[in-house]
Amino acid sequence: MNQTKKYYTQNTHHKTNLFSQIFTDFKGALWAFFHTEGFWKYICVAFFLYLLGITAIIRADVYYIDDWGRSAIGYKEWDNFSRYISYFLSTFMHMDSVLSDIAPLTQFVAIGFLSFASVIVVWSIREVLWKNETSIWEEKEVPHKKRLTILGIIASLPIGLSPYFLEELSFRFDSPYMALSVLFSVIPFIFIHHVRAYIPVSILCSLGMCMTYQASSGIEIILVLFFGFLMLNQTNAGLKKTLIFMGVSMINYIIALSIFKFIIMHPFAHAQAGTATLTPSNFIEGFLENLETYLDYLWNDFGWSGIKISFIALIIFFILSAIYQGKNNKILSLTLSLLVIIFGISFSYGTYLLLQEPLTRPRAFIGIGIFTAIIAIYIVSSWRGWAYKQEDQQQTNSEKLVSRNLTQRIFFVASGVIVGMLSWSLIVFANMYGNALAKQKEYQNFRITILLSDLANAIPKQVSYDDYLFRVKGWVTASPVLENSSKSNRIMKRLALITDGKYWIRMVMKHYGWGEIPEEQWIELPDSEDPEKIAKNQKCIPETAGKLIKRVNNIYHKIEVYPHCAIITFKGEEKYTHKEIEEEEALQPLIPY
Template sequence: MNILSRSFREFKVASWAFFHTQGFWKYFLIAFSLYGLGILSLIRADVYYIDDLNRAIIGYKEWENFSRYISWFLSTFMHMDSVLSDVSPLTQLVAIAFLSFASLILVWSMREVIWKNEDSNWESSELPYKKRLTTLGIIASIPLGLSPYFLEELSFKYDSPYMALSVLFSVIPFVFIHHIRAYIPVSILCSLGMCMTYQASSGIEVILVLFFAFLMFNQTNAGVKKAFTFIGVSALNYIIALSIFKFFIMHENSHSQASTAMLKGSDLLSGFLRNMDMYLNYLWSDFGLAGVKICVLALLGFFIISAMYQARINKILSLILAVAVLSIGICLSYGTYLVLEQPLTRPRAFIGIGLFVAALSVYVVSAWRGWAYKQKDQSRTNSTRYVSRPLPQRAFYILSAVIVGFCSWSMVVFANSYGNALSQQNEYQKFRLTVLLNDLVNATPRYADADNYLYRIKGWVTASPALENASKHYPIMKRLVTITDTKYWVRTAMKHYGWGEVPEEQLKTTPETEDFNALKEDPRCDPKTAGKRLKLIDNIYHRIEVYPHCALIEFKGKERYIHEYDQEIREEQEALEQEALEKEAQAQADLEQAAQKPESKK
């Protein structure tokens, strides 16, 4: 009982200190405004992103299938109904409110660690000024929620609040970083909260623990013992939380994009390295040599310089540790997905890297203490005399602010570019779908309806000219703007426009009449066995072959800018498919040859 009371007392002390920080709500509004500016074009685009269309026309939740129970529960209060309806942009505004709190926590905790028990980092005569929140710090934290990867989370009209909440859960424990009795239970509970909102945030706590331990050792008087104790306690908290989740809460699930199954013992190392290689390949090839990549690379270099500049330990050792933190942090930002058999590779799975960039940005500007300072011997007087800082210090601070400012600005610019590209692609898809439905109305037999007629779909709408242009130096743009699940989404969109009945609830399995793989083998949709072709429509947008019981739809168009890593994967898959076809043909030929031998003997 005594332990509980002490834990609660420390919880209150740390919470009070955080919420009573000077200018707390002012900086919250600054963060909220910056995030709002970033998603302005996204809100204006008003696009049903991937699952949003199904949720809009059916109203289902279906977050429990990946054990996201908090998301499932909170959605009832978010929409004030168990059947979900579209309440955007309210959901996205709630999401950026969560992100704003997360930004404040990141800045506050970073400066709390750096300045706790500070003694000789600065001039010995300087009067300490330990303001925890600053406008520059908030600007530096913007990559946390406006990284190109997290934009996919913010694109979801239904999922976005809970995805943002998972980020908030991941940073809350660091408010209590100097209050171990409160830190332990809060860390375990928040890790569980993250797991039950969106597991893609699983790398955030890991990289922040690594980062804060580095700060403790590099430039505070905490020392090696406290740094490693902090890592050990945090690791134990994390393992306890994930073990509780895995063995008592989570249920296994998988679909075409991802699976919850972990790598087996014999494949653990090779699978871990394979997943890491895939992750790093995407991180590098998602961006051309343009604003975001240039700014982040400059930030990485400046972090190393800043770490050495502010270090209280040997400069060479500080350099080695800074490089190690960058290397390990970037790799581990993928979180627990590194140990999954089939990890999600969509941009929304790469949440951790945005937080890591934000942490680096906040760090390099956290040494900012103003142009001048008061001396301690003036602290008891009303003197207004200040001592100017040396020119090298001022130049260093200006450069840090410029680099961080450009980094955050590049995120805001990219976010608005993405929102506009998404809007243009959505309009283009609607146009293509309208043309398709118009041709289908005039081409299919009068007796054709959703119950007795099949539609086999091949391909999908290619990128609009606006999206192609936006993808020249940002290959990730196409990964983000791929807002549909192609053939399955087409059927949903057709129902949305009245071409078939909308189900009362989300179907657990895809009906065979809409299953692309099943339709490939259905004799009614095979030109060789489908019967007489009734009509052919072949134009610049699509090709439609109409048969008595099935229509074959093939979308036309070519992509100019294809993601480098996706192209490699596509070529590998095509090679495997070709190899399988050749083996199948060879096996068929062998069977025919074997059948002919007995006949020749007769």
């Protein structure tokens, strides 16, 4: 009995001691982070820069995709996608279980989360780069004033102003929780020197990401990859500690995703994507197909505008910097930097690479913005590595550029210019997108107003919507402003859709007071016009629909009214789309040389 009691006491003491150590590490890391000199100043700088980027989006005042339904009905439905944190937090955000439009407050909250994410990423990268050459890897340090800089914050802007993340920021209701998923993904790296705190925080934050917005699933992967590169290429961590860090991080990630998949998540699918993963029989083929699709979008979404040119220059400077300041021989540093680029870009798509039907909307490509940011932060922080190599502590701690030699000064200035060009390109693109969004909204409202007016005059007054169908072909095409903005950057067309399917026509009509139109009316007949599915609705096929009661035909649309159905055909052709690229590639083999 005494032995049992003694064992229980020792075991309890051991657990208590472990929890105490975890809490001590947790508290110490947070203290070092929040007590960095100028911390709140840099939060404000990041917030201002993000606000500068999304000013045009806020001014556009657009109901973007789901916003139509949420504003008209007040539904949540994030639980359908197992985003339970988003579901419950929205009640506190709106102070009601029925959602109402409170934008731009939600977008301000979103860029607040992004500002913290930017500061965390800059601080974490520089925490590793600026660690004293002789210090132990896990040793705690007094916060240094150079952990955060204005240039570092500017370099971090791709986190939230990546053209792909602009879709997240366009949502009036979803944007805070999408941004929160990014914040969840970067929080663990505050504790990168405190393994006892890093493990539980990493698992909990990965779960948080899964329950807010799963498109951020690639962020933690590429950050672990990048920090592994830093540890191996230019710190005293060594190969063993690097592999332990990456291995522990991978286990944390797998544990979190397994808990989510097998305990929390419920299967769900819709027209754009689903939760079903690749089967073992087609895993390699499906994985490569998803990767090819993803890379195709990344390359073809942009023409040779400032964003693509700056990104390529950034990659070149990253390779040069990695070689020049690496602790290893140049060939190994070159190899490591190339691996970071190849795997970083590829795995930035995250777990979507493993899905049978991954989402390919711009909002699914969050990871590439984080990848771009960490590369940018790295090259503007790299001059510290030269001071390490020269074992010159005075130069290492000096803020004066003049203390560097000519090569270092040229490279540092050039790096700053490249990063500045990239960030400015992103701010320019964001405002160009916001203005195009406003004009597309204006054009769409114009087209919808004409449509509703014609429908109101064409459909018999005695029609009961419960027994009446609307068959829709096509949708509102791009406005002239959007077409022009898409010439060099085809992603603009993908971003500024505002509504992206027949389902949303019901929401638009409801928003304009058309009445209680059953949802099923808009999903009976898909975009593909599948003959088998059309055959199920004989009353909406011209040959079997009965007498043509009325026809409206103008330059914008055609409406054919039958006793129990109205067929709406939108007119117009699109240019500068990915479909156009596919058609060009399909014709390429037919072109004689």
